[in-house]
Amino acid sequence: MTVPTISTEDLRELLERGTPLTVLDVRPAAERAEWSIPGSVHADAYEALRRADPTALADFHPSNGDRVVTICAAGKTSRLAAERLRARGLDAVSLEGGMRAWSLAWNSAEVPSPGSTAWIVQLRRAGKGCLSYLIGSHGDAAVIDASLDPQVYHRVADEHGWRIGTVLETHLHADHLSRARAIAADTGARLCLPTTDRVSFEYAPLNDGDTLHVGSAGLRVFHTPGHTPESASYLLDERALFTGDTLFLAAVGRPDLEATPDESQRRAQLLHASLRRLVALPPDILVLPAHTSEPVAFDGRPIGTTLGEIRERLPLLRETEEAFVSYLLSRIPPTPPNYHRIVALNEAGTLPDDPTELEAGANRCAVA
Numbered sequence: 001m002t003v004p005t006i007s008t009e010d011l012r013e014l015l016e017r018g019t020p021l022t023v024l025d026v027r028p029a030a031e032r033a034e035w036s037i038p039g040s041v042h043a044d045a046y047e048a049l050r051r052a053d054p055t056a057l058a059d060f061h062p063s064n065g066d067r068v069v070t071i072c073a074a075g076k077t078s079r080l081a082a083e084r085l086r087a088r089g090l091d092a093v094s095l096e097g098g099m100r101a102w103s104l105a106w107n108s109a110e111v112p113s114p115g116s117t118a119w120i121v122q123l124r125r126a127g128k129g130c131l132s133y134l135i136g137s138h139g140d141a142a143v144i145d146a147s148l149d150p151q152v153y154h155r156v157a158d159e160h161g162w163r164i165g166t167v168l169e170t171h172l173h174a175d176h177l178s179r180a181r182a183i184a185a186d187t188g189a190r191l192c193l194p195t196t197d198r199v200s201f202e203y204a205p206l207n208d209g210d211t212l213h214v215g216s217a218g219l220r221v222f223h224t225p226g227h228t229p230e231s232a233s234y235l236l237d238e239r240a241l242f243t244g245d246t247l248f249l250a251a252v253g254r255p256d257l258e259a260t261p262d263e264s265q266r267r268a269q270l271l272h273a274s275l276r277r278l279v280a281l282p283p284d285i286l287v288l289p290a291h292t293s294e295p296v297a298f299d300g301r302p303i304g305t306t307l308g309e310i311r312e313r314l315p316l317l318r319e320t321e322e323a324f325v326s327y328l329l330s331r332i333p334p335t336p337p338n339y340h341r342i343v344a345l346n347e348a349g350t351l352p353d354d355p356t357e358l359e360a361g362a363n364r365c366a367v368a
Ligand SMILES: [Fe+2]
Pocket: 171, 172, 173, 174, 175, 227, 245, 365
């Protein structure tokens, strides 16, 4: 039997439109715990399907109409699941390429920015939780921390009538391949990075106190080392703060990637000072980070909160340097998969033909 399939882009659009369907994840529980599609349901049927057990999925009943999209790691076992459900009369299709392909699924949220002339769109890589941004003002636009296919940024910029004139990064990423250089090449935009000697391509260096103009809006550069030596944060019109992996909504950046234990300690000290500087800004500033720790729902709600709220949530931000550093170094999470290779490619500014192979899995940039 030929089992019908659905592409990541088509499923993404169905979810964004709120179409009634059930997303059924048949991976083993341990794989699902790593990352999953928000709103999906789980049936731990992987082994049973592989051995053609006739009882596999027998007790699964969709809760949201007859339409079911089956999911596995790479799109093979999910076909067996869809076949099984179709034999029962359900409208089941299998996600092509599984979670590996889903790695590139995205959605967006418009971010209110009162007090600024700019309009902000948050572009979210749904599976990995990478957050990137398009900022538009008077037809001009900037992209921050591009982690999705460049076509996504072109499309959203076109929809808003914007021309991308600036592409910038908060730091060199370790969990995803940067699409910044590709977007700059496509559009002729200037490519800006915080000053670093880590990369082997040309860019416009940004230093603490610089201001970049996007239309009539201003982006002020704060050098906030710690997560990485070059990490920077960008303050838009004194209203919204793009913090990269320096400060999340309920966590701070990890200081240990590509660092010896001594360097990690030094970076944790730098991060303490950087965060001190950021939390001294006005409490009503909206913080917009480069990651969230959860898969992103298709709900159109921006992921961000005020600096004042984060100060309440994170007592760690009020700790002395010594307590902060020892807390951070005692809670370092496992390293992201393939991060050495991802960092090397980002330093070289190259993108492999199939980035998702290296990027699979959840992001692990935070210490909570
Ligand atoms: Fe990072």
